Amino acid sequence: MTETRRSGIAAYDRERALPRLIAIGPSELHDRGPDIRRKIVARLIRAWRAERRRGIAGHWAYDLNRHLALSQALAAESRSL
Template sequence: MHNHSSVSARSASDISHLPEAARRAELQRLLPLWPRELDDLSLKGRRNVMHFLSRALREERRRARAGHWTYDLARHAALVRHYKWECEAFEQFQKKGTSPIGDMEEICD
């Protein structure tokens, strides 16, 4: 058994240590977004990523409840992890006062 320390083994509180390249690589694997969309770290860009993450999570949960053969526990866990990371990034923006969060609070609750 291999012991790889990977991004997927990190906790949700490690958002500050997640390199943007690793974030982008994992999100590219999980979401149907163009690289330029993942590179956009503005409020609008992060809102777009959060929209796709929440939609992908809903779909994965739906497959789990239905017992569908395409359900993937690893994908579900990765989606949850990245969703938490993105929510924490918004909380950091809010604490710094650099961006008005507004409707993103509703998504992250």
């Protein structure tokens, strides 16, 4: 794991990052239960894969910063399961 990714995971702020990355409501955002976390991880995986496909295809909408943010959020949320 790169130093950039490690520091991004350490600085991860759920309330700030998740609404910018995936569609999530306030009730889900503040719920820390394992069922909600699994749903959030599943959404993050789908979003990460979609962004990855855009990057591989060379699509104009690909955003490297979003890809990295999704990767860091996914790692942070997965660790807390």
